[in-house]
Amino acid sequence: MDSLATTPLTDWHRENGAKMAPFAGFDMPVQYKGIIIEHNHTRSKAGIFDISHMGEFELSGPGAKDALNKVVSHDLNTLAPGKCRYGFLLNETGGINDDLIIYCLADDEYMLVVNGACREKDFNHIKDNLPNDLKLSDVSDETAKIDIQGPESLEVLNALMGADWKHLKYFNFEATDALGFSMIVSRTGYTGELGYELYLPADKALEVWEKLVADERVEPVGLGARDTLRLEIGYPLYGQDLDEAHTPVEAGAGFFLKKESDYIGKSGLGTVKESLVSLTIAGRRTARHDDAILLPSGETVGRVTSGSFAPSMGHCVALAYVKAEAADNDEFLVKTARTELKAQKVSLPFYKEGTARKKLD
Structure with a gap:
């Protein structure tokens, strides 16, 4: 069996009593104090999640929007800088290779956030379907991801950043160097609660995580409660509810699909x-x-x-x-x-x- 990958926070999880298990090829925390305890804390206060197993790609170059528009189901023509959008990467028959969020960093400049287990497959699929003059980079290994989720997550974020972030709207994001290094703060999440996702340098993850854990409103939350939280909202999980054998229409997610332009897999969406x-x-x-x-x-x-x-x-x-x-x-x-x-x-x-x-x- 191949050895499991680790995140910048794996040692912290083990040292602080997390129950660990394989997930998407990574050694990940399943729970700390218990799934129901962590679930309820996130619904009532604020939980933090190590989601550094996710993959992040950066795409840039003249014509990047038009080229990527032919590969993904997202409508990039209506995605302005500072906004992000959920959608799909499909195979030729309309099956779901992956679900992903695309961030518009600037005109013809994007960050794509994919599932960790699909990272290599997604990167190769996207690269194979883009012009060679565009720059596509896999920045996953140098990027950590920490999610703050729960009704009190804004207050926790404000305390961390030393500023008020209430202006940030749902599925909007901003780059900031408030902590002395460049990071992205995104008002998104996988729990159904008010929340923020932080994309930051991998070597800064432990520093930020420990500051968050020190906040009395915060508890670390494992993948067990993350799963019950997302299921209560009806959010699908790739590899279970979404897969290459089913289309977004079959998955009840047809409303996420753009209608005005063609993209890989669109012709297969009519079969249910x-x-x-x-x-x-x-x-x-x-x-x-x-x-x-x-x-x-x-x-x-x-x-x-x-x-x-x-x-x-x-x-x-x-x-x-x-x-x-x-x-x-x-x-x-x-x-x-x-x-x-x-x-x-x-x-x-x-x-x-x-x-x-x-x-x-």
């Missing part, structure tokens, strides 16, 4: 074989990845992609792919290893009290 549905299950019994989805008649029509007990809601929630012709049903059964659980289809988000889009006056 399965649809991703969101399900709630009463009680604490939990659906798991790959559990079968049945109609009440007993016919198998799909499988669970993500499932967990939702701490903020007190019951189980799940995402599942079902046959397109079954997606209009409101009631399903989840066949677990021990029993069958009744599941009700609902609209997203499951948890509706998140503060991510809160207006900061």
Whole structure:
């Protein structure tokens, strides 16, 4: 087995009692004090996350916008400097190679943030489909990423930076050297709460992390709670809810796709074989990845992609792919290893009290 990669904070996690596990080829913290404790702290105060396993690419050069526009599903014509946008990198048949956020740093200058497990695949795919005169660089190894998430994250960020950041709007970002080095502060996140993502030099990550941990409002949060937080909002996870076998339309994310111009994979978006549905299950019994989805008649029509007990809601929630012709049903059964659980289809988000889009006056 290949050795696991580390982040600039891996030693800190181990020294401070984190339970570690492999994720996306990295040795990552799963939990510190417990998944539910960390989940609830993020929903009520502020949690910090080491997300340095993510990949970051920089693209620049005359014509970069027009060239990248043909590769990704994002509409870069309406993406101004200082703003970022979520979307997809598709294969030729419309399947999802990866989901990613693109940051417009300046005219014809972008940062692409991709999933860590897809870093090499994404870089090669993008490079192979761009003109040779554009500069595409993988800056992942020199870049750390720390997320501050929760209703009190603005106050935590202000204390860290020594300035008020309430002006930063949702899916906007700014570069700053307030801490003595260049970094990006982005009002984005994966929890459904008000939050900020910090992109900073890898050799400054420990310094910033320790300043954040010293704030009494802050607790470190592992990947376990990150998963329950994102699932309560209905955010998909690449490799489970998103994959090369399904299109964004099948994943219920067609509204993210641009319509006016062509890009790789667009021609395959019209085929819908399965649809991703969101399900709630009463009680604490939990659906798991790959559990079968049945109609009440007993016919198998799909499988669970993500499932967990939702701490903020007190019951189980799940995402599942079902046959397109079954997606209009409101009631399903989840066949677990021990029993069958009744599941009700609902609209997203499951948890509706998140503060991510809160207006900061």
